[in-house]
Amino acid sequence: MPSLFDGASARIQAALEHIEISQDVAQRLAQPDAALKVGVPLRHDDGRMTVFSGYRVRYDTALGPAKGGIRFHPDVGADEVSTLAFWMTMKCAVMGLPFGGGKGGVAVDPKQFSPAELERLARAYIDQIADFIGPDSDIPAPDVNTNPRVMGWMADQYRIIARAHTPDVITGKPIEMGGSAGRATATGDGAFHVLSTMMQRWGREAKGTTVAIQGFGNAGQCFARRCADAGYTVVAVSDSSGGIHDAGGLDIDAVIETKNDKGSVSEAGGEAMSNADLITMEVDVLAPAALESVITSDNAGDVAAGVIVEIANGPVASEADATLIDNRVLVLPDILANAGGVTVSYFEWAQNRQAWYWDADTVAERLEQRMVEATHALADRAEDNDVDLRTAAYILALEQIEKATAAVGTSEFFRVGRGA
Ligand code: NAD
Secondary structure, eight states: OOOHHHHHHHHHHHHHTTOOOOHHHHHHTTSOSEEEEEEEEEEOTTSOEEEEEEEEEEEEOSSSSEEEEEEEOTTOOHHHHHHHHHHHHHHHHHTTOSOEEEEEEEOSOGGGSOHHHHHHHHHHHHHHHTTTOBTTTEEEEEOTTOOHHHHHHHHHHHHHHHTSOOGGGOSSOOGGGTOOTTSTTHHHHHHHHHHHHHHHHHTOOSTTOEEEEEOOSHHHHHHHHHHHHHTOEEEEEEETTEEEEOTTOOOHHHHHHHHHHHSSSTTSSSEEEOHHHHHHSSOSEEEEOSOSOSBOTTTGGGOOOSEEEOOSSSOBOGGGHHHHHHTTOEEEOHHHHTTHHHHHHHHHHHHHHHTOOOOHHHHHHHHHHHHHHHHHHHHHHHHHHTOOHHHHHHHHHHHHHHHHHHTTOOHHHHHTTOOO
16 A cells, blocks of 8 residues: 555645645655654653653645644654645645645553643644744644643643744644634534535435444544434444444434443444444445554445545545545545544634623634635536536645745746746
8 A cells, every 4th residue: 555645745746636736845745844853851740751752843834824733643753744735735725825835743551541642742743843833833633542631732832832822733632721612523524524415416305315434533423413413314334442323313412411421332232343334334325433554455346335525534545545536426525524623623712812702603604604604616617627526625725825935926026027
């Protein structure tokens, strides 16, 4: 299997077959602006110390300061963080946000730590990357296994180091520390708006449409609730312990309660099913909302769903794209479908900078408007260029970055020798 980053580059190449952009932009996007690797020392409760590997990457900042989450997971490494930062660059561009792309992480399994150890780890990571981030250069946020409390510790540590109140350095904070209303549900809400907009364009109804969701964390749960409330039949959900299904539809509120009480969805009723079977089950809409590369060349041919909503980052490996296109599976690409989170993060940053806070209805309304507009722009572009939605998303993103780059002059401009 190609590396994650090779897969990301393949999507750029597919888009470049349909547009011409300056070689300057292509060259800039072939590698990150800056990549930092640090040792993150953690003093355990029993006095031991372990040093974990930490990373922060600013991929591209043509459109604004880098923006992107921090992941705590054993698989975190330089290739993964760079690829995630690259995807953030594309996501912010396709959404028209004034941000470039960044990402960070620590290679660690946080579930083994006490709360006090987790706090020390979060603060130690910020100690090591504090010179690399900032409200005008690189603004972190939560990702897998990090949450508002972790962001709160990190923002507080930055405040101590900077000796200044800078809530705009990190988004996804607790509301009491300058977080935004609506941030907690933003990714699931955004994915739901993208699906609804496309369903409207296709002339299809929620009623009678079945949905399966892999991954039942922050994003998966919220998406499930929105779908159930709108009249879709959510027939299967899963988490790392496995899945459950019920052809008549699961009671999503009850499944969320069980997941939060017992830590897994397995005891929430329905019949047990594996994560592998969920990916290939007969369903109208499949929403992978856990980790990368769960649909590869091995199982892409067996996907029975007509629509895939990519809530996770990179759930479809690039090698599987051609099979899904051949089989007429419509993929709503991650850089649009999960962009609700970064969009409300942008709202949070804007509110922090103005010290002027919006109510939940205002956030929800502005999020919906941006997601619906971006979805129509992308679907229109796909029709115009006669390409799949993912290629259209990359075309739009690359054009945005090209415009910002061209504004200060590309090789083409300077070569003809025109003055400024
Ligand atoms: P989370 O940690 O809250 O939830 C992840 C879920 O996936 C959990 O239910 C976990 O049990 C499940 N999971 C883990 N490994 C699995 C496996 N092998 N098979 C099936 N399920 C598995 O994370 P989240 O914030 O909901 O993020 C999920 C995905 O969405 C990630 O790819 C993340 O990068 C992406 N995403 C999240 C946000 C956000 O704002 N939360 C924004 C954009 C993208």
